[in-house]
Amino acid sequence: MKRLHLARLRPRALRSRLLIPLLAVVVLAGAGGAWLLLRDDEPAAAAPTTATVSAETLQQTVTASGALAPATTADLTFEVSGTVTAVLVDPGDEVRKGQKLAAVDDEVLAAELDAAQSALDAAESSMSEHSSDGSSEEQIAADEAAIVAAESSLEEARVALDSAVLRSTIAGTVTAVGIEVGDSAGSGSSGTSGSTSGVGAMTGTSSSTTSDGASGSITVVSDGQFQLDATVSSSDVEKVAKGLQAELTVSGVDEAVYGTVSEVGLVAETDSTGAAAFPVTIEVTGQRDDLYAGTSADVAIVVSQRADVLTVNSRALQTDGDQTYVEKVTDTAKGTTERVDVETGETSGMLTEITSGLSAGDVVQVPGFTGPGGGGGDEGMQQRMQEMMENGGLPGGEPPAGGFPGGGFPGGGQ
Structure with a gap:
């Protein structure tokens, strides 16, 4: 138990x-x-702080966003017809200005050059004979014209033979190779342009016409030089002009990047919301090795700037009906203040222009933050x-x- x-x-x-x-x-x-x-x-309230009225440089900016692109793009094609015999570069290769990129068979072009030289020699010989025989002035004039024509044909033949070798018109990086050995190259057009943007600005030249045959190209983009392709709203585009300074905030780059407005488009596009927007191109200042094409960036274009503007921290401003005022500190030791009515002007960031009521050096109270x-x-x-x-x-x-x-x-x- x-x-x-x-x-x-x-x-x-x-x-x-x-x-x-x-x-x-x-x-x-x-x-x-x-x-x-x-x-x-x-709610809990933080203790108020103070701010000093001071003269600052006040800027007005127009903001936009876009993506970086190479400052210069060269799409290069052969300007003569022929069969591609050599492709000397691959995508990613660094090239110098004037460097060989590819070549076509130049046998026919060399023969044409020889023929043009022979024609010039014959024209010069004919004129020499006629001059010795005392031929008429009309005959001498015809001989002179024949020599001029032969010289022009010879120069064209030389250019054509030189064009059998495709050379880079800029220093940079090869981004695309659209031709192979054995392809038929045509008398296409080669051009150098600013990176694709809404303004459609061409900075290079083009020559010849597109051939009926297959025509490929090699693309080279500039290194270390960039531009930002952005758009601004229709309400802001009138404020933006070529030559204005801009500050870029580039994704992944800690320091500010500076540039200049190089183009302002005249034809509106439609943004993602369906509103009208105008293309603007910003040329990035200097050589930059820390930037990459395709990177997104925000830009602030400085449309106006005034120096020595009397400003105050915008958080110090309070309102009583239609009247704006601040609490001016009268005794720093005791923390006493008095209300002072003020008139304000432009606002830039956290600063507001004071047009009357305060002077440089005045100390004002900034109300503390009130939160839960x-x-x-x-x-x-x-x-x-x-x-x-x-x-x-x-x-x-x-x-x-x-x-x-x-x-x-x-x-x-x-």
Whole structure:
């Protein structure tokens, strides 16, 4: 019987051991709930600060965004017909201005050059004979014309033979090779242009006409020189002009990048929202090795700039109906202020122009930020929490009215 009596006591002892951690959980939960119930509903306010009225340079800007592109792109094609005999570059290769890129068979072109030289020699010989024979002035004039024509044909033949070799017109990187050995090259056109943009500006030349045969090209883009292709709204485009300075914020680049407006488009495009927007090209200043084509960037175009403008921190300005005013600090030691009505002008960033009411050096109060949180602060909350812990961890020191569900402690403890 004694062993049976001990066995009956063990479950009760187990419940007692479980009761201690469960009570700890209840106390903590009650404390958190009490904080939510007892905290003040008034928002917390940071202490006010001060700002000094000063003369600054005030800028007005027009903002836009876009993507970087190479400043110059050269799409190069053969200007003579022939079969491609050599392709000397691959995409990614660095090339110099004038470097050979590809070549076509020049056998026919060399023969044409020889023929043109022979024609010139014959024309000169004929004129020499006629001059010796005392031929008429008309004959001498005809001989002179024949020599001029032969010289022109010879020069064209020389250019054609030189054109059998395709050379880069700029220094940069090969980005595309659209020809292979054995292809038929035609008398296409080679051109150098600014990177594709809405303004469609061409900075190079083109020659000849497109051949009926297959005509490929090799594309070379400039290295280290970039432009930003962006758009500005129709309401801002009248403020933007060629030559204005701009500051770019480029994705992945910590320091500011500077540039100049090089083109402003005259024909509107449609942006992603369906609104009219005008293309603007910004030429990035200097050689940049930390920029990459395709990178997104934001730009602020400086459309006006004034120096020595009296300004104040915009957060110091307050309103009373239609009147704008500030709290001017009259005694720094005591922190006393007086209301001063002011007149304002332009705003730039966090600065607002003051046209009357203040002078350089005046100190004004900047109201503190007001945000959510217990107005009683940490000290008040700690006091309430201390009272709760002294009373058993629950508001008022007593369990909820009616006790815990089931009439006792969790787990059936007594």
